[in-house]
Amino acid sequence: MTRFAEPMARLIEELKKLPGVGGKTAQRFAFHILRASDEDAELLAEAIREVKASLRLCSICNNITDVDPCTYCTSATRNQRLVCVVEEPTNIAAIEKTRHYNGVYHVLHGALSPLHGIGPEQLRITNLAKRVESACIDELIVATNPTIEGEATATYLSRLFKSSGVKVTRIATGVPVGSDIEYADEVTMQKAMEGRREL
Amino acid sequence: MSLKQSEAIVLRTYPLREADLLVTLFTRAEGKVKGIARSAKNSKRRFGGALEPLTWVRAYYDDREGQDLARLDSCDILESPLSTTVDYPRVVALEHVAEMLDELLPDREANDAIFRLAVSVLHQLRAGSIWMPLTYFQLWLVRLVGFLPELGTCLACGVALSGSLAYYHALADGLMCVQHKRLASSKLAPESRALAEQMFRAPVESFAEEPWAPSQCADLRRFLVQIMERHIEKKLVTAGMLARL
Numbered sequence: 379m380t381r382f383a384e385p386m387a388r389l390i391e392e393l394k395k396l397p398g399v400g401g402k403t404a405q406r407f408a409f410h411i412l413r414a415s416d417e418d419a420e421l422l423a424e425a426i427r428e429v430k431a432s433l434r435l436c437s438i439c440n441n442i443t444d445v446d447p448c449t450y451c452t453s454a455t456r457n458q459r460l461v462c463v464v465e466e467p468t469n470i471a472a473i474e475k476t477r478h479y480n481g482v483y484h485v486l487h488g489a490l491s492p493l494h495g496i497g498p499e500q501l502r503i504t505n506l507a508k509r510v511e512s513a514c515i516d517e518l519i520v521a522t523n524p525t526i527e528g529e530a531t532a533t534y535l536s537r538l539f540k541s542s543g544v545k546v547t548r549i550a551t552g553v554p555v556g557s558d559i560e561y562a563d564e565v566t567m568q569k570a571m572e573g574r575r576e577l
Numbered sequence: 578m579s580l581k582q583s584e585a586i587v588l589r590t591y592p593l594r595e596a597d598l599l600v601t602l603f604t605r606a607e608g609k610v611k612g613i614a615r616s617a618k619n620s621k622r623r624f625g626g627a628l629e630p631l632t633w634v635r636a637y638y639d640d641r642e643g644q645d646l647a648r649l650d651s652c653d654i655l656e657s658p659l660s661t662t663v664d665y666p667r668v669v670a671l672e673h674v675a676e677m678l679d680e681l682l683p684d685r686e687a688n689d690a691i692f693r694l695a696v697s698v699l700h701q702l703r704a705g706s707i708w709m710p711l712t713y714f715q716l717w718l719v720r721l722v723g724f725l726p727e728l729g730t731c732l733a734c735g736v737a738l739s740g741s742l743a744y745y746h747a748l749a750d751g752l753m754c755v756q757h758k759r760l761a762s763s764k765l766a767p768e769s770r771a772l773a774e775q776m777f778r779a780p781v782e783s784f785a786e787e788p789w790a791p792s793q794c795a796d797l798r799r800f801l802v803q804i805m806e807r808h809i810e811k812k813l814v815t816a817g818m819l820a821r822l
Contacts, residue, residue, distance in 0.1 A: 398595040490665055492672040492818040493589065493630070498665070526629050526658055530668035533704075537664070563625030565657040 386412070438509070440485040440502045442467045450482045457481045459516040461509065463535065465489050465523060473521065481519070484509070489527040490534060498534060506535075510542050517545040524551045524569070580650050583607065585636040586695055587652075588675045590628050592618065600628055600649055602636055603678050603695065608686040612638050612647035626659055627652035631671045633696060662704040666822050670707040673815035674698065674714055680809045681722050691721050697781050708789040711819075713781045715801040716773055724804050726751030728770050733757035740767050745800050747807065769797040791822065 382390065386408060393404035411419055435441070436448035439461075443449070450456060450470075460481030464470060465488060473479050486501045509515055520535055522528035536546045552570030553562050562570070583606035591599040598617040602610050617624050627634050634652040641648060658671055678695065682688065694717050701710035719725045730737055732751035743765040744758035745751075752765060772794055776784070802816045 397592075400594070490668060492669040492815045493676060495814050495818070497818055497821065524626075524659075526631070526663055526668055526671065529659060529663040530665050533662065533664040563627060564654045565626040565659050568660060 435485075438505065439483050440467075440487060440505065441470060441483055453482075455480075459514060460519070461506075461515050461517070462519040462521050463506065464521050465528065465531070469521065481517075484518075486522070486531065489522055489525070489531040491527045501531070503535070503538070507538070510539050510544050515544050517547060519547050519549060521549045580637045580639050581606070582635060582637050584655065584692070585610075585634055585652075586678070586692070586699070587628055587630055587632045587634060588679045589630060590614075590617075595619075598628060599646070601679055602634075602638075602649075603682065603692065604636060604687075605689060605692045606687060608688055609679070609682045609684050610638070610647055611645070611684070612649040614649040617649075623651050625654070626657060627654050629657065629659060630675050631699060632657045632659075633699065656699070658699070658702075664704045666707050667702060667704045669815060669818045669822060670702055670711050671699075673711065673813070673819055674702070676813055676815045677715070677718055677805065680811075680813065681718065681805060688721070691718065694718065694721065701781050701785055706785070706788065708791055708793060709784050710781055712772075712789075712794045712798055713776050713784065715798055715805075716776055719801050719804055720777070724808050726804075728752060728773060731757055738767075738770070742766065743770065745803065747803055763796070763799065763803075765796050765800050769794045773797060 381387075389408045389411065390401070390404045393399055393407050394401060396404075399407070411422065414422075432444045433442050434444075434446060436443045436446055436451055438447045438451040441448045441450065451458075457480050461484050462473060462479065462481055463484045463486060464473070465486055467485050467487075470483050470485070473483075484506050486503065486506075488496055488501055490496060490498065490501065510518070518535070518539060520532040522531045532548050536548070539546050550573045551566070552573055553559055553566060559567070583604040585602040585604040588601040588603055588609070590601075593599040593613060596616045596619040598614045600612055600614050600617075602612065604610050614624055614628060617628060626632065632652075632654060633656040634654055636652050637650040638647040639650065658667075674695065678691070682691070694714065698710045698714040701713075716725075726732065728743075729739065730752075731743075731754035732749060733753055734757055736754055738752060738754060742755065743752040744755070744762035745753070745765055746759040746762045749759060749762075753759065753762065798819075802813060806812055806816070
């Protein structure tokens, strides 16, 4: 026998599927929704329904969008010849926060990960290749994560587009701003030294 | 309580809760150990790049009473695969090594020979030269876990296979001669078996001089993967990725 009424138990079970949400947190969320006004609960349900109904992938860059092509790909003020390649749509927000990047994006929706059965065929590279072939790109900035899988993806892309004549660059890696060199690990420090620039 | 410390190779990490990682380590002192690295995802200060797969580290951890999972306190990097170029074939090879160790080794059972094998092979697994170290690792791993059949005689009649083609089958426990091969058996060339014999007598470094084509000893690797998959009763995900390289 469940501890809660069937609809409540079902809501808790569904909320537990969210990342980072365990049993107790799901229970707290469920009781919060129960205590909320009908209007608030309806707004939440409607927002979830709308997200599923209206969002899709941009046909040019694979970013999640409600209009196709997305606002980045149609922007007249952005440099459409400069493309930053990222692993996930959430990475775009991190780059946009800098307010120093004015190019467009391409989302791979993952990185090469043999242990998870993800090879080049599973990544969204085909439409990137089409963008490169159309000769409307000057530079590809590969901004995949500085992990083994992110590095393998970056190397794969650079070799794939080497013959196309497009300049392929990799974001810098090294010591984070505001941190202490004393605490940097060996690999980070090695990358920082390799990527040093003249002042 | 003092922390345990051991050399270890990071095999896999899985996200756990908001910012933790569940880490599988192959430690020199205790074999395969699973532990939790708290806040490893949002604080890079304690672990940095040390939890990347196939990083050779000195791990500091403790076991809590009544709990299967250790608490991973910190890791010092001894050697990272990120120190040299990581391309797609190399990452497939590295993760194949990780998958084999994870699938074949039991928890909490030290095996110094396999640990030394893994460390020496990881030194050799460089971009552009994966096939020799991978073959060496598969061969020795299968032998050290006790799954390797006799390579010189027919399983059915005991005749010496020297210099002639041998055959293996998914349902057979060893190699067979041409008379006793089963339907749909695969071939294992005498050259590959001769190289296997050489690999049993020399360290991996001694084979590093000559470059290997992907086709070299491909039959031996297929044979060894089949032995492993037969014993773990499932497919190795990375073996399929290697075959497509």
